[in-house]
Amino acid sequence: MKTLFVVNPVAGRGKCLKIWNNIKYHIKFPFDFVFTQAPGEAAEIAAGARNRGFTRVVAVGGDGTICEVGNGLALSDVEMGIIPAGTGNDFIRTIGIPQDPKDALAVLEQGHTQYIDLGRHEKGFFINVAGVGLDAEVARATNEDVKFLSGTPAYIFALITTLIHFSPRKAVVEVDGKTYHRKLWLAAVGNASFYGGGMMICPDALVDDGLLEVCLVNDMSRLEILRFLPRVFSGGHKSHPAFEVFRGKQVKISFEIPTAAHADGDCIGCTPVSFSIMPRALKVIGNNFTHFRG
Numbered sequence: 063m064k065t066l067f068v069v070n071p072v073a074g075r076g077k078c079l080k081i082w083n084n085i086k087y088h089i090k091f092p093f094d095f096v097f098t099q100a101p102g103e104a105a106e107i108a109a110g111a112r113n114r115g116f117t118r119v120v121a122v123g124g125d126g127t128i129c130e131v132g133n134g135l136a137l138s139d140v141e142m143g144i145i146p147a148g149t150g151n152d153f154i155r156t157i158g159i160p161q162d163p164k165d166a167l168a169v170l171e172q173g174h175t176q177y178i179d180l181g182r183h184e185k186g187f188f189i190n191v192a193g194v195g196l197d198a199e200v201a202r203a204t205n206e207d208v209k210f211l212s213g214t215p216a217y218i219f220a221l222i223t224t225l226i227h228f229s230p231r232k233a234v235v236e237v238d239g240k241t242y243h244r245k246l247w248l249a250a251v252g253n254a255s256f257y258g259g260g261m262m263i264c265p266d267a268l269v270d271d272g273l274l275e276v277c278l279v280n281d282m283s284r285l286e287i288l289r290f291l292p293r294v295f296s297g298g299h300k301s302h303p304a305f306e307v308f309r310g311k312q313v314k315i316s317f318e319i320p321t322a323a324h325a326d327g328d329c330i331g332c333t334p335v336s337f338s339i340m341p342r343a344l345k346v347i348g349n350n351f352t353h354f355r356g
């Protein structure tokens with residue numbers, strides 16, 4: 063097996079480089095490695111690795127790096143491994159990879175591989191969750207407007223400022239041809255369950271069921287939203303009356319005014335947007351794929 067590690071030195075706010083410099087001495091099989099130099103490059107490197115005869119590409123970084131490597135390997139037989147070294151590290155929660163990098167390295171040797179689904183949007187694939195509305199506006203604000211803060215404070219600042227000007231909007235959500243008219247804070251479309259550093263927004267999404275889980279957060283007061291959000295970490299929001307779930311293969315979402323959309327936390331433009339599922343699109347090394355809830 064020929065293995066390439068793709069290391070994003072800036073992931074985890076630079077923590078990734080320290081993790082790599084430590085972990086590389088514990089790797090007991092032959093490998094090559096490469097550092098990414100710019101956003102988006104991990105996808106090109108992973109795609110190139112396919113042509114250079116690598117049979118395994120390991121993403122060393124966070125969910126952004128994993129998503130890029132996944133895009134580069136999609137629809138091939140090259141396996142993707144993961145050493146978590148990002149900020150949120152959400153995807154590994156779904157496939158049972160431990161947060162500790164040395165334990166994750168052991169999974170590369172002892173875990174098993176499985177084909178998983180990928181979500182698809184107009185510009186590529188997503189591995190975790192895409193969506194429209196409040197969460198996408200918060201992601202956009204965090205990336206573009208809140209440059210003077212980083213980490214959780216940046217996210218909280220962006221959330222509070224977004225909550226001031228964002229309000230629930232009339233939306234039309236179409237799932238496999240059935241149309242739902244709603245007034246929404248957000249619509250999340252999950253291939254997997256987690257985003258935002260452990261928020262289980264799509265609690266019952268499974269990465270190998272050939273379906274997207276569409277979770278709608280319907281109109282409620284701002285105060286109730288602030289009460290609702292912490293419950294998303296435990297999945298306790300499932301029973302909230304404003305929370306609604308559908309499953310399907312094709313999803314179209316439009317809002318009455320153009321509203322930001324994201325895929326795996328990266329902005330992908332504004333509504334209207336379409337998502338679909340690409341079954342068994344990526345071969346991944348993990349521990350316990352479908353039923354792990356970290």
Ligand SMILES: Nc1ncnc2c1ncn2[C@@H]1O[C@H](COP(=O)(O)OP(=O)(O)OP(=O)(O)O)[C@@H](O)[C@H]1O
Nearest residue numbers: 073074099100101102124125126127148149150151
């Ligand atoms: N050399 C580089 N310079 C700047 N940005 C880079 C470089 N290499 C990769 N990137 C970008 O860094 C971004 C962040 O990486 P990643 O998502 O892996 O880490 P994170 O944000 O800390 O973790 P998480 O997404 O799990 O919270 C990615 O969107 C990627 O495109």
